[in-house]
Amino acid sequence: QFFICHAAIILSLIFLKCACIGLCLDKCCPEGWTQSGSRFFIFFYNSKTWINTELSCIEIGGNLASIHSSDDSRFILGGHDGVQEGVWQWTDGSPFDFKSWGYGAPNNYTGENCLSVNWGANLWNDYRCYYRLPYMCSIRPVPRTRSGH
Numbered sequence: 001q002f003f004i005c006h007a008a009i010i011l012s013l014i015f016l017k018c019a020c021i022g023l024c025l026d027k028c029c030p031e032g033w034t035q036s037g038s039r040f041f042i043f044f045y046n047s048k049t050w051i052n053t054e055l056s057c058i059e060i061g062g063n064l065a066s067i068h069s070s071d072d073s074r075f076i077l078g079g080h081d082g083v084q085e086g087v088w089q090w091t092d093g094s095p096f097d098f099k100s101w102g103y104g105a106p107n108n109y110t111g112e113n114c115l116s117v118n119w120g121a122n123l124w125n126d127y128r129c130y131y132r133l134p135y136m137c138s139i140r141p142v143p144r145t146r147s148g149h
């Protein structure tokens with residue numbers, strides 16, 4: 001189901017809406033969102049720098065999307081190694097427990113600390129964070145477990 005939604009998103013936003021309405025049935029997503037497991041995803045076509053995409057996602061209650069299996073590796077993502085070079089993290093706080101780097105990536109070529117999907121093969125690439133690209137937010141509608149607070 002979600003794979004079909006994804007294919008549709010790549011084709012066009014119109015297809016996304018059709019896919020959501022048609023395939024995710026009545027309990028689908030809020031308008032524009034696609035459900036996968038416990039999370040909801042939404043894709044934005046307006047290109048922004050990495051930090052501005054993350055801020056946009058936070059504004060609507062989420063983060064840039066993180067990926068945990070090849071099954072859902074498809075969109076602009078919240079991965080970065082901006083805190084420590086070579087140590088990749090997700091902005092939503094989930095563990096970096098899955099990788100789908102494309103050939104040669106990540107290579108930090110002239111300083112690349114942010115993560116995007118290589119659309120050609122659904123593989124990841126590190127890119128320069130100030131480049132403007134479309135992006136994917138995700139939101140988990142249940143409260144996160146907070147330990148030690």
Ligand SMILES: *[C@@H]1O[C@H](CO)[C@@H](O)[C@H](O)[C@H]1NC(C)=O
Pocket residue numbers: 085086108109110111112
């Ligand atoms: C990553 O690239 C930046 C900019 O070229 C450089 O300053 C930094 O040393 C590189 N880091 C590593 C681990 O190669």
